[in-house]
Amino acid sequence: MNPELQRNLWLEASPFRLALILGLLLLVFSATSIAPRGLMTTPGTALALYWFFAVLWGTRSAALSVVAEIRERTWDGQKLSAIGPWEMVWGKLFGSTAANWFGALLCLAVLLATGGSGLLYGLILLAMGVFAQAVALLSSLVLIRRNTGNWRLDAFLCQVAGIGAAFSYYSLWSSIPALQRSGTQSISWWGYDFNLTGFHLVSLLLFLAWALIGCWRAMRAELRFANGPYVWLAYLFYIAVYSAGFQSWIGQRLHIPPGFHPATSKLVYAGITLLASTYSMVFLEPKDPVRLRWLSEQVRSGRPYQAFLALDAWMLSYAATIATGLLLAAIWAANGSDFSLTVLAVLGFLTRDVAIFVLMRGRAGGRGDFAALAILGALYLLCPMILSGLHMQGVIFLFLPAQPATLNLVAAWLQAGAVTVLALHSTGLINRSRG
Numbered sequence: 324m325n326p327e328l329q330r331n332l333w334l335e336a337s338p339f340r341l342a343l344i345l346g347l348l349l350l351v352f353s354a355t356s357i358a359p360r361g362l363m364t365t366p367g368t369a370l371a372l373y374w375f376f377a378v379l380w381g382t383r384s385a386a387l388s389v390v391a392e393i394r395e396r397t398w399d400g401q402k403l404s405a406i407g408p409w410e411m412v413w414g415k416l417f418g419s420t421a422a423n424w425f426g427a428l429l430c431l432a433v434l435l436a437t438g439g440s441g442l443l444y445g446l447i448l449l450a451m452g453v454f455a456q457a458v459a460l461l462s463s464l465v466l467i468r469r470n471t472g473n474w475r476l477d478a479f480l481c482q483v484a485g486i487g488a489a490f491s492y493y494s495l496w497s498s499i500p501a502l503q504r505s506g507t508q509s510i511s512w513w514g515y516d517f518n519l520t521g522f523h524l525v526s527l528l529l530f531l532a533w534a535l536i537g538c539w540r541a542m543r544a545e546l547r548f549a550n551g552p553y554v555w556l557a558y559l560f561y562i563a564v565y566s567a568g569f570q571s572w573i574g575q576r577l578h579i580p581p582g583f584h585p586a587t588s589k590l591v592y593a594g595i596t597l598l599a600s601t602y603s604m605v606f607l608e609p610k611d612p613v614r615l616r617w618l619s620e621q622v623r624s625g626r627p628y629q630a631f632l633a634l635d636a637w638m639l640s641y642a643a644t645i646a647t648g649l650l651l652a653a654i655w656a657a658n659g660s661d662f663s664l665t666v667l668a669v670l671g672f673l674t675r676d677v678a679i680f681v682l683m684r685g686r687a688g689g690r691g692d693f694a695a696l697a698i699l700g701a702l703y704l705l706c707p708m709i710l711s712g713l714h715m716q717g718v719i720f721l722f723l724p725a726q727p728a729t730l731n732l733v734a735a736w737l738q739a740g741a742v743t744v745l746a747l748h749s750t751g752l753i754n755r756s757r758g
Contacts, residue, residue: 325410327401331418335384336425344426348372352433366438369430376427377452381420382459382485386478388419389545390463408542416453416460416538427452443524447496450527451489457534459485464541465607469692492530496523513568526565533558555636559600559643563593590651597644598673604637605677606692610684612750619752641677645670664728671735672724678742685749 351372355365392398406414417424435445462481499519509516536558540550567589614635621630648670655663679698683691706722720731747753 325406325414325418327406327411327414328418329414331388331414332421335419336421340422341425344422345429348426348429348433366434366440369434369437373427373430373434373448373452376423376430377448378455378486378489381423381427381452381456382482382489383478384420384423385416385456385459385485386463386481388415388460388463389467390478390481393467402546408546408548409539411546412460412535412538412542416456420456424452443520447524447527450524450531451492454492454527454531454534455485455489457485457531457538458488461534461537461541464538464545467545468541468609469607470609492523492527499523511569511571514571529561533561549633551632552634552639555639556643559597559640562596562600563643563647566596567593587651587654590647590654594644594647594651597640597647598669601637601640601644601673601677604635604640605680606696608635608637610635610637610681610691610750612685615681615750616752637677641673644673648673661728664732665724668724668728668732668735671732671739674739675735675742678739678746682742682746682749685746 351368352365355363355368389398392401401411431445431448434440434448435442459481462484463477466477466481508519510519510522511517512522536554540554543550570585570589570592614633618630618633621627621633648666652663652666652670655661655666676695676699680692680695683695683698685691687694702722707719710716710719719725720727721734724735725731744753
């Protein structure tokens, strides 16, 4: 048996705790069976308690599975053990939440037995609970690499991430009956019609699989195993294809005029998804100056493939976004469209923003990411608001994508170049004495 799973079962699923949960549930369901019909129902109570055990409490337990080890100073000893990353993930994910799942599965059994819900609904709830806990664990492993030291806040933020993932999916799932009543029986994805229920279930299982893979890769990094770039590139390809497939369906629902060729529109959706991935990862991942200098040294020494194998996720996301944007700009330029200039300007502002994160990380250390967020907030919100108040909307192009497109493009890349040079200086990639 997985030793980490066994250890967590001993710690979390003690007979006393399980008996306490069982006794509490027996009392609650006994009360619902004799309560007035309009006050509470057994299926409704079972669903609420399932959310409590699997999502609210379960995400907390998953988020604390590693954070608590660090706080109690036992994590370094575990990292030196012979337990591999995959065994560690399973042991933490399902061992630390064993008591939660004991209560959640009892509630799920009562819900299916008394609510008339089918096995498909039970599978949805079960997968959603695992997905929420996996997101919470993944978030905690990502924040551990940032080494903020605010473990209580980090655990809370990871719990919120898991709850948000579950709530987002469940809200989409709950909207299916409303869509069906409005006449929508299927969803169009890449030109093919799929059953709403089946498509949502498959999507949940796929994202659950990616969340588990993410936990495995994050645990590998925490245990000092090398992660190659190919899994992250596969994930970027997946989310780009997944989001691009909704182009026609979203356009019909939001009544967006066609305007562009369908293939170009799909590329826009993929680019927006990759853009969001770049911003999220450049904020979450550490931008270690030592690592950046090592990557530069590998390239200068004629070992670019070794540098490629060691690229961080934010670097790969940035490269994928740039490649997609350049392709989109080339297509529009060939068609004589001015949108090509706007796309190139967006890429310039993206480069500026990524360089700001690297610069602030080099200057302010662990707090640099929040300083970078404050700077971006000033550039994208405060400055345009001040200029609008002064009736100077004509110079907003200096801060964000706007018209005129040509000046916007020049301003974006001038800022990108200047901030990039500063970032390279701060990380030591450019010799200060030669600056």
